[in-house]
Amino acid sequence: MKEIKVAVAGNPNSGKSTLINAIAGTHLQVGNWPGVTVEKKTATFKFDELTINLVDLPGTYSLSPYTQEEVIARDFLVKEKPDLIIDVVDSTNLERNLYLAIQLLEIGIPVVLALNIYDEAKKKGYEIDIEKLEQLLGVKAIPTVATKKEGINELLQVIKGYAEGIYPKIPKKLSYGDVEDSLKIVEDGLKISNPGLLNKYPSRWLTIKLFEGDELVLKEAGLKGDEDFLQQARLKFLRPDETIESIIADIRYGIAHGVTKEVLTKREKRYIDLTDKIDKILLNRVLGIPIFFIAMWLVFKIAFDFSSPFSDWLGNLISGPVTKWTAVLLNSIGSPDWFVSLVTDGVIAGVGAVIGFIPLIGIVMFMLTFLEGSGYMARVAFVMDRLMHSIGLHGKSFIPLVLGFGCNVASIYGTRVLETERDRKLTAMLAPLMSCGARLPIYILFVGAFFAKNGPTVIWSLYILGIFMAILLGFVLKKTLFKGTVPLFLMELPPYRIPTLRDLRIFTWQKLKHFVVKAGTFIFATSVIMWFLLNVPYGVEKENSALAKIGKTISPVFEPCGFGTWEASSSLITGLIAKEVVISTMAEIYVPKKEEGKKEESMDFLNDLQETAVSFVDAVKDAFVNLFSFSINALSVEEEEEQAPLKGKLQEVFTPLSAYAFLAFVLLYWPCIVTIFAMKQEFGWKILAPALPIYTIMPWLVAFLIYQGGRLLGF
């Protein structure tokens, strides 16, 4: 055989991802399993003469039909029939991991156990009799330490061995004791009534599943579940307090327990469990919460304050020298004005918008991987679950939501940390209501113009409004779109581990690549479309542009909310590019700049290059200064002096009441396109179909209630 298809299965926290990265690092392709938001990794690479097609299955504890991950894993194994399964086993937790291995063996595909985290097991004094383990389960077992790439070559050799037919193609059949007679009845019954099924599916697996009464399998097999042979098989085990499924679970654990007892010996060894020590402090009843908030503060600070100097530097580079020299180049070959504007204000600005996000997304992904890999993410869930559960979310939802206060895009990608699709989607739909950093300059402008006396209160009230609406929307969604059982909270608190740099690098890179390629294309396209809206017909006053026409068409809708002017509507449209653009559009409309005499710009290319380099050094410096300063920059914006004329104009058009209604609308309406595309990328159109109408109607209602309510109260 020149080619072999290998599926990699294993418990969560068994180091499966690390092992996959160690085996196939640069060859990995990341996507989603069809129709769902569960990540699928595949890799095709050569080992000696052999082509290995690797598929990473979702991490699972079992192969029951009750979680999406488990259904995906078993469907793949049963339907795609890989040649070999590598089961990544946490050697420090043999028994629970063997429980999955035993279920994998039912499928009839040879299994290789990668006894991972073998070094830690040894440190703890565990001794595993590998030969005996291989013999009892009829598998190959290879000790591995994925973090140090130990055992990887041996594993590949074994894969090669299977490809060459050195090892048996059919695994050992484990005896399930008491129920074997019944399984025989099921199998015989199938042979008579549906012989085709036994060829279509792995026969042992099918027999067990039908005996258990697994609904998904019954449905696929076209059986009702009350066939005579099934009834007869179950007769002996019918008990009011136990299901067959539960009995079989006991049997599997019985085997896992028995095997573990025979192969595992524990030498008494002085071993200090660092995890316990750390948890005594981090999860302390008194200190737990304060420490947790400090940790979240750090996460937020690193994500936003550390990345922003780099984003700014990239932004300045693109809006400065890159734009300038492109314009110079285009002008020198005699391009028309509109074309220069399209390229610089449309195309380059669009590219800039994508590139500006790279530092943020890179750092956020790096940190999420770190939190996940280190084991702290599970503690976040443990600490916050009580609070988040009360609004129908999982404890881990806290992290993506907190990130939302910096940038909603970060939240959307952050939902990956959640285990179930339901939690991921629900969190993603609520995240845009967290008031992000880009909305803050708008608040500050309006507060400066209308609420100079109690500015901070007004700004805080908007943050609270966002959180309040998220809680409200969460309740509504829980009862409607996300009806059904709330996923069970059963979470392993894994030992603290230091994530490897290789893992951090690979995960961050995969995510960034994905963002630039997928979201990048869309953001770029939207930016060009926006240019046309703003500039067509070319050269006319802003009031006659396509944008103003659209603004004039929709503005009556906002009449009852207090801001039914075309200027407000137009700036809400451009605000979709990035919320803070609302300000620059208003500035352009209300206080158009006089055609300034062309600024004397230096035309020294080398000088620009030098300045760019210098400003990069400054950015690095700023990033670290930000990191060690106490306040969070992402949440503080300095008022700009030059906004005085704009404020004066706003005071003519808005009242304090309509200004507040407008701010509430700005907070709650459609998130920026980058967020929207991140949602599309992660969840597909089916999440936007309900989300976008919600983000349209809800803010309108809120603004309407604020404005009309306020008028009734005499404001």
Place this chain on the structure above:
Amino acid sequence: MKLSELKKGQKAKIISINLEGPKKRRVKDMGVLPDEIVEVEKIAPLGDPIDIVVKKYHLSLRKSEAEQIEVEVIE
């Protein structure tokens, strides 16, 4: 006694799991089985969920599920 009523540091033997269908299977998949010895290690700062040690690893679960698990204190 219920698993949810155990105090921090108490060890108990599981007598029965009174959750229905899928929930019961999932709890069992995690190694929470009758006759198994569990110990309550920690309780979250807000009182829920709890962290138990079962089959030598840490598992956290909500009190609403722990209430459905009958145990017998052994020490």
